[in-house]
Amino acid sequence: MDKNEIIEKEQIAPNIHSCTVDAPGIAKKALPGQFVIVIPDEYSERVPVTIADWDAEKGYVTIIFLEIGASTQRLAELNTGDDIYSFTGPLGKPFEIENFGTVALVGGCYGIGGIYRAAKTLKENGNKVICFSEARSKFLLYWNKKLEEVADEVRYSTVDGSLGSKGHSFDLLEDNLKSGEHFDRIMAVGCTFMMYRVARVTKPFGVKTIVSMNPVMIDGTGMCGACRLVVEGETKFACVDGPHFDAHKIDWNIVSDRRKAYLEEEIISKER
Amino acid sequence: MTDKQPSKKPKISPKKTPMREQPPEERVNNYDEVPFGYSIEEAVTEAKRCLQCKKPLCVQGCPVEIDICEFIGFIAEKKFKEGIVKLKEKNILPAICGRVCPQEEQCEKQCILGKKNEPVAIGRLERFLADWERNRGEIEIPPKHRPTGKKVVVVGAGPAGITVAADLVKLGHKVDMFEALHKPGGVLVYGIPEFRLPKAIVFKEIDYLKKLGVNLYTDTVIGMIKSIDELLSEYDAVFLGTGAGLPWFLNVPGENLNGVYSANEYLTRANLMKAYLFPKYKTPIIKGRRVATVGGGNVAMDCARTALRLGAEESILVYRRAREQMPAREEEIHHAEQEGVIFKLLSNPAAFRGDKNGWVKEAECITMKLGEPDDSGRRRPVPVEGANFRLPIDVVIIAIGNSPNPLIPSTTKDIEVSKWGTIITDPQTGKTSKKGVFAGGDVATGAATVILAMGAGKIAARGIHEYLKTSNW
Numbered sequence: 001m002d003k004n005e006i007i008e009k010e011q012i013a014p015n016i017h018s019c020t021v022d023a024p025g026i027a028k029k030a031l032p033g034q035f036v037i038v039i040p041d042e043y044s045e046r047v048p049v050t051i052a053d054w055d056a057e058k059g060y061v062t063i064i065f066l067e068i069g070a071s072t073q074r075l076a077e078l079n080t081g082d083d084i085y086s087f088t089g090p091l092g093k094p095f096e097i098e099n100f101g102t103v104a105l106v107g108g109c110y111g112i113g114g115i116y117r118a119a120k121t122l123k124e125n126g127n128k129v130i131c132f133s134e135a136r137s138k139f140l141l142y143w144n145k146k147l148e149e150v151a152d153e154v155r156y157s158t159v160d161g162s163l164g165s166k167g168h169s170f171d172l173l174e175d176n177l178k179s180g181e182h183f184d185r186i187m188a189v190g191c192t193f194m195m196y197r198v199a200r201v202t203k204p205f206g207v208k209t210i211v212s213m214n215p216v217m218i219d220g221t222g223m224c225g226a227c228r229l230v231v232e233g234e235t236k237f238a239c240v241d242g243p244h245f246d247a248h249k250i251d252w253n254i255v256s257d258r259r260k261a262y263l264e265e266e267i268i269s270k271e272r
Numbered sequence: 273m274t275d276k277q278p279s280k281k282p283k284i285s286p287k288k289t290p291m292r293e294q295p296p297e298e299r300v301n302n303y304d305e306v307p308f309g310y311s312i313e314e315a316v317t318e319a320k321r322c323l324q325c326k327k328p329l330c331v332q333g334c335p336v337e338i339d340i341c342e343f344i345g346f347i348a349e350k351k352f353k354e355g356i357v358k359l360k361e362k363n364i365l366p367a368i369c370g371r372v373c374p375q376e377e378q379c380e381k382q383c384i385l386g387k388k389n390e391p392v393a394i395g396r397l398e399r400f401l402a403d404w405e406r407n408r409g410e411i412e413i414p415p416k417h418r419p420t421g422k423k424v425v426v427v428g429a430g431p432a433g434i435t436v437a438a439d440l441v442k443l444g445h446k447v448d449m450f451e452a453l454h455k456p457g458g459v460l461v462y463g464i465p466e467f468r469l470p471k472a473i474v475f476k477e478i479d480y481l482k483k484l485g486v487n488l489y490t491d492t493v494i495g496m497i498k499s500i501d502e503l504l505s506e507y508d509a510v511f512l513g514t515g516a517g518l519p520w521f522l523n524v525p526g527e528n529l530n531g532v533y534s535a536n537e538y539l540t541r542a543n544l545m546k547a548y549l550f551p552k553y554k555t556p557i558i559k560g561r562r563v564a565t566v567g568g569g570n571v572a573m574d575c576a577r578t579a580l581r582l583g584a585e586e587s588i589l590v591y592r593r594a595r596e597q598m599p600a601r602e603e604e605i606h607h608a609e610q611e612g613v614i615f616k617l618l619s620n621p622a623a624f625r626g627d628k629n630g631w632v633k634e635a636e637c638i639t640m641k642l643g644e645p646d647d648s649g650r651r652r653p654v655p656v657e658g659a660n661f662r663l664p665i666d667v668v669i670i671a672i673g674n675s676p677n678p679l680i681p682s683t684t685k686d687i688e689v690s691k692w693g694t695i696i697t698d699p700q701t702g703k704t705s706k707k708g709v710f711a712g713g714d715v716a717t718g719a720a721t722v723i724l725a726m727g728a729g730k731i732a733a734r735g736i737h738e739y740l741k742t743s744n745w
């Protein structure tokens with residue numbers, strides 16, 4: 001319904017872009033944890049992307065995306081002043097937010113941006129908020145200052161040890177839990193592998209863990225079932241029933257198989 | 273020379289003037305439309321078969337009451353312009369209805385000629401007029417009423433919404449239309465394939481709607497970006513034509529394996545996202561060598577025929593009843609058979625099995641037989657003990673039906689829905705349980721037909737107009 005003009009675009013880390021779009025209707029309605037469906041140009045796919053930030057007054061919405069497939073590559077090629085072909089949202093249910101006590105927010109890859117507004121809102125609701133931000137190396141981290149401004153504490157992990165603890169965020173989280181640290185709730189946004197590992201780490205400690213699923217989607221409104229996953233034996237559509245689910249109730253085998261469905265096609269469509 | 277002139281009218285041909293079409297072996301390799309449509313001569317010949325009954329029965333079979341005899345009369349006299357004007361008085365989507373309506377169940381079923389011979393080919397003549405006008409490039413814009421100052425919002429740009437929008441804008445109301453997807457048209461665009469309904473035709477009709485003065489906004493999911501209550505604060509009335517877009521699954525083991533699609537997903541990839549032009553268009557679709565489509569309706573036929581065009585070696589239709597019970601239009605079944613779709617009737621999948629990477633590789637099917645009639649009047653399929661069989665396949669499409677998307681009712685507490693999820697409406701006016709909100713089409717009836725959605729749109733437009741005039745609820 002808006003013109004979807006790109007107001008600002010920046011490569012914030014290698015292959016990771018932030019893009020601010022003029023979309024007042026969405027900016028007015030967005031809540032933490034919701035997403036948009038973006039079609040960069042008429043040939044592209046419908047790509048679901050988490051809303052990382054927004055400014056309701058200015059009418060701006062910011063997304064962070066990883067340049068991986070043909071369609072996100074096309075999105076990365078657009079510049080300030082260009083109109084995005086289609087930009088639909090807000091979609092999905094927002095994060096459940098109340099005063100839980102102490103909350104750990106785990107973000108990796110696009111999810112570092114994905115946890116930012118949740119951290120802000122959780123803090124405003126009286127929680128103690130600890131963010132876990134992870135990447136392979138220090139230069140792949142972004143929004144450190146933004147997160148530090150809204151959270152009580154940000155804990156970094158890098159696989160090469162260039163910043164914070166060496167290893168993954170879930171390794172650090174496991175150490176923290178083992179040493180007796182208490183969390184009332186854990187939320188994770190990022191790649192499937194990371195979220196799966198967070199789920200495995202937190203399960204023995206019985207901490208309620210919410211993950212933000214990112215399956216293949218088409219419409220994003222519950223019309224196609226492409227995004228389906230199995231939660232406690234029941235089929236759910238991530239776009240409307242989620243994207244946030246209890247990590248300990250998800251059938252992760254199905255999730256990982258379904259994510260691999262279009263690997264070959266991805267390669268072909270990138271080559272052309 | 274003059275002494276042997278026939279005194280009687282020429283004898284009426286017992287059969288419809290045939291419509292030329294692409295040969296099956298050719299068309300399975302392309303996405304072009306199958307039938308070519310009548311030439312002027314063919315149309316005039318066919319129109320002359322019409323008896324021009326004083327009290328035409330055909331009209332009674334038409335959900336939108338087109339003056340069928342009259343427009344056919346104009347074709348017979350080669351007055352095509354008058355014909356299309358007459359046709360469009362009642363139906364703003366003739367190019368579409370001429371192609372996808374089940375005429376054999378409606379107007380043509382009532383045709384007097386049809387009692388002994390084949391009925392007049394009403395659908396083909398409707399299509400002819402609409403195509404004639406479009407190819408001529410001059411579309412008449414009917415005169416508009418004075419602005420009434422009333423504002424109406426139409427949610428969903430399918431046939432129901434299009435009809436409501438057109439009727440109300442012509443009456444002088446301001447009409448805004450919101451569509452969730454990036455293209456308008458509803459099922460006409462995301463569901464029905466190009467080879468049956470070229471999308472260029474649908475977009476032409478949408479252009480016409482815009483020319484009438486309707487403001488169309490795509491990419492707008494009502495219930496998310498705006499609630500119904502918010503719409504009611506901005507508009508005098510709301511029409512919900514959001515269709516029946518929620519896909520059903522069989523709920524059998526293995527249905528979440530890779531390669532198992534809902535019909536909606538499969539068709540949306542192929543049609544809306546143009547996966548048949550991959551990789552020019554970037555949305556992929558798993559083509560499959562042996563594709564099984566489960567179901568027996570129009571949607572199932574569309575999927576099975578799309579699979580052939582995408583290059584499947586075998587496209588197998590798995591249906592739990594017999595051919596006679598198939599809900600698809602006869603023409604669709606016939607076309608599917610001609611093209612080589614394999615019909616596995618009286619069969620129902622009980623489970624799907626996959627390989628170690630999570631890809632579907634086989635369907636375990638139960639053999640069925642027909643038992644006593646059920647609520648729908650069709651004989652109920654019952655399993656035959658010990659007659660299971662395995663069907664090796666690599667893509668499965670589940671085309672067993674859809675119900676309305678719960679998004680709007682679930683975010684609008686005072687809109688009543690039935691136990692099937694359909695919005696409850698007053699059949700005379702389209703009113704829902706919520707003041708100022710009307711609904712019609714598949715969202716009210718469950719998955720039905722284009723023409724019934726348009727008929728419901730007509731009724732709701734009348735209901736809305738009345739409400740805007742009187743404010744009576």
Ligand SMILES: Cc1cc2nc3c(=O)[nH]c(=O)nc-3n(C[C@H](O)[C@H](O)[C@H](O)COP(=O)(O)OP(=O)(O)OC[C@H]3O[C@@H](n4cnc5c(N)ncnc54)[C@H](O)[C@@H]3O)c2cc1C
Nearest residue numbers: 428430431432452458459463494515713714720721722725
């Ligand atoms: C594959 C297939 C083949 C078919 N073949 C035939 C045929 O040959 N002949 C025939 O007569 N009928 C056929 N049908 C049925 C026919 O297409 C439908 O009955 C008809 O389109 C219903 O019209 P509608 O306007 O009620 O809904 P739809 O066409 O479903 O349109 C609803 C629109 O509303 C939009 N929408 C939904 N929710 C929202 C929201 N929250 N906010 C904004 N927009 C929203 C949807 O995106 C969609 O565009 C077929 C259906 C399918 C799926």
Ligand code: FES
Nearest residue numbers: 220222224225239
């Ligand atoms: S993306 Fe289509 S149903 Fe979720």
